[in-house]
Amino acid sequence: MEAKFKYIIAAIVVLVVIIAGLGIGLHLFNPQKSTGNTLTIASLASPSSLDPAVAFDTNSVFFDNQIYQTLVGYGTKTVNGTTVGTLTPVPELATNWTVYSNGSVLFNLRQNVTFANGDPFNSTAVQFTLDRLIEMKQGADFHVFSFLNASGIHVLGKYKIMLVPSAPYPWFLNLFQLWVTGIVDPNYVNAHGGVQAKQVNTYMATHAMGTGPYQLNYYGTSQIVLTANPNYSGPAPNVKQIVYEIVPSPATQQTLLEKGSVNIALNIPLSQMSSLKNYTNLKIKSGPTSSEFYIGMCENVTPFDNLSVRKAIEYAVNTTALTNYSTYGFGLPIKSVMAPSIEAYTPAFQNYTLNLSKARFYLNQSAYPKGFSTNFSYIAGDPVGTAIGTILQQELAKINITISLHSYSSSTFATEVGTGHWGLFYEGWVNLLATPDDGIRPLFNAANIGIYGNFNYFNNTTVSHDLVKAGTLYNQSQRDALYIEAQKIIADQAGEVPLFNMQNVIPMTTNVHDLYIYPTFDIFVSQIRMS
Amino acid sequence: MIRKWKKIDTNNPLFNTIKMFLANPTGLVSLAIILVYVFLAIAGPFMAPYNPLALDLSGRLLPPSYTHIMGTDEYGRDIWSRILYAIRLDMAIAFLAVSIGYTAGVLLGMISGYFGKLTDHAIMRVMDILLSFPSILFAIAIAISIGQGFWTVIIAVSIVSIPGFARVTRSTVLSTKNELYILAAVSQGASRSHIMFKHILPVAITPTIVLYALNLGAAIIISAGLSFLGVGIPPPTPELGSMITSGLQYVVSGQWWISIFPGLFIVFIVIAFNMMGDTIREVTDVTLRR
Numbered sequence: 001m002e003a004k005f006k007y008i009i010a011a012i013v014v015l016v017v018i019i020a021g022l023g024i025g026l027h028l029f030n031p032q033k034s035t036g037n038t039l040t041i042a043s044l045a046s047p048s049s050l051d052p053a054v055a056f057d058t059n060s061v062f063f064d065n066q067i068y069q070t071l072v073g074y075g076t077k078t079v080n081g082t083t084v085g086t087l088t089p090v091p092e093l094a095t096n097w098t099v100y101s102n103g104s105v106l107f108n109l110r111q112n113v114t115f116a117n118g119d120p121f122n123s124t125a126v127q128f129t130l131d132r133l134i135e136m137k138q139g140a141d142f143h144v145f146s147f148l149n150a151s152g153i154h155v156l157g158k159y160k161i162m163l164v165p166s167a168p169y170p171w172f173l174n175l176f177q178l179w180v181t182g183i184v185d186p187n188y189v190n191a192h193g194g195v196q197a198k199q200v201n202t203y204m205a206t207h208a209m210g211t212g213p214y215q216l217n218y219y220g221t222s223q224i225v226l227t228a229n230p231n232y233s234g235p236a237p238n239v240k241q242i243v244y245e246i247v248p249s250p251a252t253q254q255t256l257l258e259k260g261s262v263n264i265a266l267n268i269p270l271s272q273m274s275s276l277k278n279y280t281n282l283k284i285k286s287g288p289t290s291s292e293f294y295i296g297m298c299e300n301v302t303p304f305d306n307l308s309v310r311k312a313i314e315y316a317v318n319t320t321a322l323t324n325y326s327t328y329g330f331g332l333p334i335k336s337v338m339a340p341s342i343e344a345y346t347p348a349f350q351n352y353t354l355n356l357s358k359a360r361f362y363l364n365q366s367a368y369p370k371g372f373s374t375n376f377s378y379i380a381g382d383p384v385g386t387a388i389g390t391i392l393q394q395e396l397a398k399i400n401i402t403i404s405l406h407s408y409s410s411s412t413f414a415t416e417v418g419t420g421h422w423g424l425f426y427e428g429w430v431n432l433l434a435t436p437d438d439g440i441r442p443l444f445n446a447a448n449i450g451i452y453g454n455f456n457y458f459n460n461t462t463v464s465h466d467l468v469k470a471g472t473l474y475n476q477s478q479r480d481a482l483y484i485e486a487q488k489i490i491a492d493q494a495g496e497v498p499l500f501n502m503q504n505v506i507p508m509t510t511n512v513h514d515l516y517i518y519p520t521f522d523i524f525v526s527q528i529r530m531s
Numbered sequence: 532m533i534r535k536w537k538k539i540d541t542n543n544p545l546f547n548t549i550k551m552f553l554a555n556p557t558g559l560v561s562l563a564i565i566l567v568y569v570f571l572a573i574a575g576p577f578m579a580p581y582n583p584l585a586l587d588l589s590g591r592l593l594p595p596s597y598t599h600i601m602g603t604d605e606y607g608r609d610i611w612s613r614i615l616y617a618i619r620l621d622m623a624i625a626f627l628a629v630s631i632g633y634t635a636g637v638l639l640g641m642i643s644g645y646f647g648k649l650t651d652h653a654i655m656r657v658m659d660i661l662l663s664f665p666s667i668l669f670a671i672a673i674a675i676s677i678g679q680g681f682w683t684v685i686i687a688v689s690i691v692s693i694p695g696f697a698r699v700t701r702s703t704v705l706s707t708k709n710e711l712y713i714l715a716a717v718s719q720g721a722s723r724s725h726i727m728f729k730h731i732l733p734v735a736i737t738p739t740i741v742l743y744a745l746n747l748g749a750a751i752i753i754s755a756g757l758s759f760l761g762v763g764i765p766p767p768t769p770e771l772g773s774m775i776t777s778g779l780q781y782v783v784s785g786q787w788w789i790s791i792f793p794g795l796f797i798v799f800i801v802i803a804f805n806m807m808g809d810t811i812r813e814v815t816d817v818t819l820r821r
Binding site: 271 | 779
């Protein structure tokens with residue numbers, strides 16, 4: 001009897017395990033079939049925070065772009081029959097604005113707009129949002145609190161607000177396009193933790209209340225669901241529901257996309273794009289971004305403090321071949337320290353082409369004529385970084401520079417790269433405002449040395465002066481002259497090895513239409529139409 | 532001078548054990564596989580048709596063919612050549628790491644079992660702590676704290692193998708130290724080290740040999756696992772686990788050879804070590820003989 005009882009229990013356990021396994025399998029490999037109104041997106045990781053004042057990673061910014069709105073939006077343009085996203089300011093929560101000669105901006109706000117819970121949107125909400133940003137002072141909003149303080153926010157009426165920059169800044173208006181200035185509901189925030197100086201509101205990390213086309217419906221560990229906001233003031237989106245699946249494996253994402261179980265996969269390696277083209281149910285959209293990827297040479301580390309060593313490396317690297325092989329053609333080689341689409345981009349000075357004789361010449365001039373050994377650091381699991389390191393090893397070996405590859409988790413890399421202990425590393429910079437100030441200054445201004453962006457520890461008085469000064473000039477030709485001078489000096493000093501501008505590449509099913517590629521990697525689902 | 536061959540003593544237990552091992556089909560097959568791997572580990576670098584580190588970016592992702600019998604990887608490197616070098620590295624890691632773990636584990640087990648009391652408690656509680664962690668997770672934690680590298684993998688694998696050897700040795704020592712011949716040696720004034728190493732160790736070794744063979748397979752898996760996760764042998768050094776990792780993204784698009792071939796080599800050697808361990812256990816344990 002006892003044995004029979006054991007067998008029954010064992011059978012029940014096995015049955016439960018099978019049913020659970022089927023359930024998990026069905027969910028993973030056969031989620032709710034995408035209808036014309038549901039968009040399913042696969043991503044590697046969940047957002048770090050839904051709070052626009054805190055969000056700094058692409059996963060988090062994706063949600064903020066759907067749930068919140070900013071005063072100023074991003075425009076679009078049609079090029080050769082293809083509509084692409086631009087950074088041109090267009091009305092969003094502000095219907096129009098006036099920019100004054102001192103840089104101040106007077107916004108007229110849209111009326112009859114409410115948050116998803118029905119709370120009204122007005123200038124009080126804008127003031128609350130910006131004050132909150134300034135008070136919380138998290139890393140995400142350094143762009144804003146660098147040029148706006150509480151005394152610069154003036155409510156002039158229920159739907160009228162004047163913002164005054166704390167320092168001259170030609171791109172002050174563009175700050176209010178950034179997701180970080182997404183307008184939050186004061187009542188909602190105050191009812192859930194309020195605002196604490198220099199502290200994060202943990203409730204807002206997993207909850208959201210905005211005026212955007214979508215609202216948060218479900219937040220789980222493996223899935224997040226947004227549904228259309230019934231109180232949205234704009235045209236109702238075609239996509240009624242967004243299902244964000246967290247699929248930690250790029251290979252699994254690819255399988256799901258190929259089967260049509262997801263509509264968009266955000267993390268398929270570039271090496272797989274060519275094979276995706278063989279699928280008739282898939283298509284790939286790509287477009288240039290404002291990013292810049294480079295090989296850094298930290299002057300705080302011997303022997304990279306030696307100009308001849310840096311020049312030797314510049315001449316030893318075939319940047320075009322390195323770019324093509326590591327990015328499978330999706331990287332656009334650049335010849336300066338910012339993306340080609342950025343104002344004042346000047347390719348004339350970065351004249352280092354592959355020349356081993358010159359490389360050896362400069363190495364002989366340095367204190368290391370017989371070469372040296374060093375480490376090359378990059379983010380673990382980044383196929384582009386891995387490829388660059390592997391190819392660079394072979395290239396530098398030709399001039400007796402031996403590099404050991406070291407990979408680190410993205411969080412460790414982000415923390416350590418600015419400490420000045422890594423001589424050679426692979427890094428990228430996404431120019432959020434697509435301006436030269438946001439492109440060059442963080443990377444080469446002496447005041448940004450270390451964790452603030454100048455990981456190369458580049459320190460040149462003229463360059464620092466030019467970059468700071470240019471960022472205050474409203475006259476474009478005057479500031480461009482300074483940026484051009486800065487680029488010349490950086491190239492002469494071999495400040496880094498610029499590699500490429502990475503395209504934003506998004507594979508998707510063919511029933512997804514009107515997904516516009518933006519230079520800042522943003523995605524706005526409300527623009528998408530599904531068939 | 533006519534050299535007289537010494538006649539083999541057929542009553543020698545070691546000879547009989549080897550004879551039984553070779554008569555066992557499982558043992559024979561496992562030995563053959565392991566010998567092939569040992570041969571590849573020694574002669575592989577001389578047999579490799581290509582430099583395992585040489586990049587050929589124009590010949591990336593080529594399928595198996597006459598010129599590249601196991602195809603090429605994403606950098607155009609010949610996979611068969613890389614496997615030959617990787618086998619040498621993985622076998623070295625396995626034998627070295629398990630040997631270190633074996634030596635330390637047996638010593639600790641002997642000391643623990645022989646001295647007993649507080650010494651036994653202290654050592655065994657430490658072993659219990661080590662055993663409470665899943666080996667692979669513990670190895671990962673060690674590797675992350677030390678950093679990538681050959682010796683990191685050796686240290687991680689040897690540490691996780693110590694507790695098993697210590698416990699098996701201790702249990703044998705506990706049952707052996709009260710044998711009459713041991714007591715006789717004690718009464719004759721033999722030193723502790725003499726008793727431990729001359730009388731107890733030969734007895735304690737036998738069960739640990741089985742564990743040694745089984746741990747070799749586990750060592751290969753842990754080492755490959757560490758490299759698979761990016762905390763083991765850094766690139767571009769060929770290592771079976773890291774070769775599997777680098778090829779994973781290509782499996783979905785049909786370039787299966789980058790991951791599958793290194794994976795198969797891991798499978799065969801681990802199975803061979805496990806088969807060997809089982810066979811040794813069979814031939815040395817009279818209760819298990821058919």
